[in-house]
Amino acid sequence: MKKVILFLIDSMMPDVLERCIAAKKAPGLQFLMERSQYIPDCVTVFPTMTASIDCSLITGVYPDVHKIPGLVWYDTETQQMINYINGAIPVQKMGITSCASNVLFDLNERHLSKNVKTIHEVLEENNLVSGSINVIAHRGHKKHKVHMPPMLDALTSFQLREKVSGPTLMSMGTLVRPQLFRSVTWDMSQTVLKGYGINDAYAIDLLIEVIRSGKQPHFTLVYLPENDHKLHKSPHDAVSHLADVDRELVRFLDSFSSWEQMLERNVCILISDHGQTVIGEGEEHNISLNHLLSGFSIHALGKAVTQDVDVVICNNERMSYLYAKDANTLHKIVEAVTVDERIDLIAWRENEKVIVRRGGSTESLHFWRDGIYPDAYGATWGIEGDVSVLDVHFDGEQLHFDTYPDAFSRLYGALFSQSGDVVVITAAKGYEILSESAPTHLGGGSHGSLHKQDSLIPLLIAGAAHQFNLPARLIDVKDFILRELGIAAVPDQR
Numbered sequence: 001m002k003k004v005i006l007f008l009i010d011s012m013m014p015d016v017l018e019r020c021i022a023a024k025k026a027p028g029l030q031f032l033m034e035r036s037q038y039i040p041d042c043v044t045v046f047p048t049m050t051a052s053i054d055c056s057l058i059t060g061v062y063p064d065v066h067k068i069p070g071l072v073w074y075d076t077e078t079q080q081m082i083n084y085i086n087g088a089i090p091v092q093k094m095g096i097t098s099c100a101s102n103v104l105f106d107l108n109e110r111h112l113s114k115n116v117k118t119i120h121e122v123l124e125e126n127n128l129v130s131g132s133i134n135v136i137a138h139r140g141h142k143k144h145k146v147h148m149p150p151m152l153d154a155l156t157s158f159q160l161r162e163k164v165s166g167p168t169l170m171s172m173g174t175l176v177r178p179q180l181f182r183s184v185t186w187d188m189s190q191t192v193l194k195g196y197g198i199n200d201a202y203a204i205d206l207l208i209e210v211i212r213s214g215k216q217p218h219f220t221l222v223y224l225p226e227n228d229h230k231l232h233k234s235p236h237d238a239v240s241h242l243a244d245v246d247r248e249l250v251r252f253l254d255s256f257s258s259w260e261q262m263l264e265r266n267v268c269i270l271i272s273d274h275g276q277t278v279i280g281e282g283e284e285h286n287i288s289l290n291h292l293l294s295g296f297s298i299h300a301l302g303k304a305v306t307q308d309v310d311v312v313i314c315n316n317e318r319m320s321y322l323y324a325k326d327a328n329t330l331h332k333i334v335e336a337v338t339v340d341e342r343i344d345l346i347a348w349r350e351n352e353k354v355i356v357r358r359g360g361s362t363e364s365l366h367f368w369r370d371g372i373y374p375d376a377y378g379a380t381w382g383i384e385g386d387v388s389v390l391d392v393h394f395d396g397e398q399l400h401f402d403t404y405p406d407a408f409s410r411l412y413g414a415l416f417s418q419s420g421d422v423v424v425i426t427a428a429k430g431y432e433i434l435s436e437s438a439p440t441h442l443g444g445g446s447h448g449s450l451h452k453q454d455s456l457i458p459l460l461i462a463g464a465a466h467q468f469n470l471p472a473r474l475i476d477v478k479d480f481i482l483r484e485l486g487i488a489a490v491p492d493q494r
């Protein structure tokens with residue numbers, strides 16, 4: 001049986017991939033593309049942020065089922081803000097101990113729903129070996145010790161005595177190292193400047209080493225983060241950033257006696273997590289929530305959420321969750337954000353229904369599950385109101401989404417990922433949401449929204465026995481891989 005390797009390339013976009021290959025700057029990607037089922041419009045998860053997407057990739061479900069709402073969210077039960085590390089300043093304010101523990105331990109062991117199984121869990125229950133290289137969502141049946149770097153340890157008094165779980169082969173940079181890789185000499189790629197080994201070169205080094213050792217798992221998921229960091233800073237150099245990723249992929253291909261040999265032995269899948277949208281340069285491209293919500297008592301980062309707090313803001317770049325103190329406050333917040341046309345979508349829950357509006361308009365669309373209108377993915381929906389709010393069309397047989405791919409399931413996925421009175425807002429094209437200490441990218445790239453620019457990702461499948469079903473979604477990759485490895489899909493766990 002062939003092994004399966006899945007490369008997750010952060011912020012790889014279909015048009016950039018195609019331009020990079022056309023410009024002959026990506027021989028590795030070109031080799032794979034020419035032997036692939038290429039899907040340029042695979043739909044990712046909303047919010048279009050790595051944390052919620054990674055969880056969907058390994059569980060095959062949207063956040064309403066796996067329960068990781070985003071990169072930054074508020075746990076209404078423990079009254080704590082959860083940040084899987086987005087920017088240095090919020091980390092300073094919330095405390096590195098809390099953020100590091102959120103990302104290293106809580107995400108996998110506490111927050112990720114126990115009612116779903118990760119691909120690693122399913123594979124290892126079926127006596128196959130699974131591997132995860134530098135992916136923050138990695139829950140599995142094996143326990144691994146965390147090695148905090150001495151610097152970080154001293155700085156924070158952070159001591160993670162608990163072990164983290166993962167598949168048999170498990171890496172989180174230099175913090176969790178697979179056994180066979182512990183003897184490797186220390187180099188630049190493992191320093192704090194390079195994210196403690198959470199970088200492309202280290203991930204590829206490790207993958208090559210694992211294959212050479214003869215201990216390659218049946219399935220290995222490899223995360224390559226650097227394209228995202230570079231795009232945030234200089235989105236106009238997108239082709240050259242992806243060419244850098246290609247150089248790493250070529251190192252991997254060159255580790256075989258021929259590139260063809262790699263495909264004889266492996267199914268090689270490449271996917272992205274989300275796209276990016278270029279943000280305008282002027283200050284007005286930051287939508288200030290402090291300004292829009294000036295009539296409310298806004299929670300201050302790092303402080304307790306006391307009785308007098310009206311709203312807790314959890315900023316996910318081009319998307320935010322606004323947690324209201326009660327239903328009455330929620331409606332006032334909706335009215336306050338509706339006045340701004342730079343806000344693209346405003347959505348909230350009313351019992352089992354989702355209500356959506358656009359900034360600058362009071363027209364609304366209501367939708368709910370199990371109605372009479374089928375979508376292309378097998379779900380059915382009830383609809384009331386103005387369908388143009390989400391650019392939805394019904395052709396007499398099926399619902400079609402264009403501007404907001406798989407809009408109903410994905411908005412539903414975000415709003416029903418937790419309980420409480422929460423409003424979801426997204427920024428219009430070219431804009432980003434500004435709140436206390438959130439990282440901003442004026443003149444740079446950003447993501448998080450439901451719009452197709454942030455939401456459509458390329459999917460390349462080379463050397464597989466099966467065809468991927470269309471229309472493609474990131475949440476369907478898990479079952480595809482299980483099928484390639486001879487395991488029937490696990491029945492729906494909802």
Ligand SMILES: [Zn+2]
Pocket residue numbers: 011228229232447
């Ligand atoms: Zn990013």
